[in-house]
Amino acid sequence: MKLKKKDRQEKLNQAIEKTPFITDEELAEQFQVSIQTIRLDRMELGIPEVRKRIESVAQENWDETLKALPAAEVIGEVIDLELDQSAISILDIQAEHVFSRNQIARGHHLFAQANSLCVAVIDDELALTVNASIQFKRSVRLNERVVAKAKVINTDKKRTTVEVNSHVGKELVFSGTFEMYRSTDR
Amino acid sequence: MKLKKKDRQEKLNQAIEKTPFITDEELAEQFQVSIQTIRLDRMELGIPEVRKRIESVAQENWDETLKALPAAEVIGEVIDLELDQSAISILDIQAEHVFSRNQIARGHHLFAQANSLCVAVIDDELALTVNASIQFKRSVRLNERVVAKAKVINTDKKRTTVEVNSHVGKELVFSGTFEMYRSTDR
DNA sequence: ATTACTATTAGGACCTAGTCATAATACTGG
């Protein structure tokens, strides 16, 4: 049986969310309704046409790569950044981050969040990690939100030491000390 | 004075590189030539129309955010594995692994290779990283092949210590000691 | 069954940002 309007609109929303590149024609085919129905649905749901959708996906990317801050290169989303001082990013643990067996996040994602935040916090063209000492305090599960806070604790001529503590709620889940190399002297 | 064809085409290329969202009409205005001239130029230079350009920027963004760090069980390709003893994997550094600025591999990819190899080498349902101490010995560049060798150096009731050394050719590029937690006793 | 209402489909005019082909005009070097 064909879907009712409400169900169809819900699925439509999901379909477009998942593949913003899909045209009305393809959607009409997929839901076995006319193109006009799809268009009415989009109107009611306030979903723009495929070219506008594509453009906004592109725009997101572009803004970030244009920013002086290498935001696109940070794993997670940077929500605060004071160069050479501190930075905060959040990472929502999703299906692709966990072991399917037990829904526990793979350690390297937490490491990646912390490490890339360290790179971002340093005001330098070429910041590289030299050493790191890290502890995984407790395992992080699917759908948890990891907030990583990086703090610069020492800076000398060529090296910067950054401490990162990552929490889920009030619980510390990860902590690490990163020694970073800079290309420019201080 | 107006630019000669060759100069214009060169500048055109740069302009589109910089702002792929620009239309032929806007370009025509900018270079003070007709739209048709811009179109001829694009033809000769093999530059697609604005919608295609936008789409490809969007496309890049789309699968990159999905594969920032892939979901595979092991990052890299396992070429040898003796459970609870040793393992070897290789990772070819490609464009998605490097900073675009300087073509140097982001540290977390090397970490991910090593960390996931540690998980794989342990014969356990639920192996998790507890601590790690790592050193990035030299930076790895685009197109280099990283060979990671993991060796179990100690095993007690609940913990296993694994040492990983990663080389590009004969050069050591990464080394680390990982303390892993097992769910089952030994 | 008739009415009332919503949902769906259809059609036409118009839009943008193009492609492709043809033709006319302008510029430039020998």
Place this chain on the structure above:
DNA sequence: CCAGTATTATGACTAGGTCCTAATAGTAAT
């Protein structure tokens, strides 16, 4: 001045729409 290149103009056509009007289908209540 003429040839060859560069530029501009024009018209027909395209995809993937918007916006508006109108017809038809389905359903629920009286």
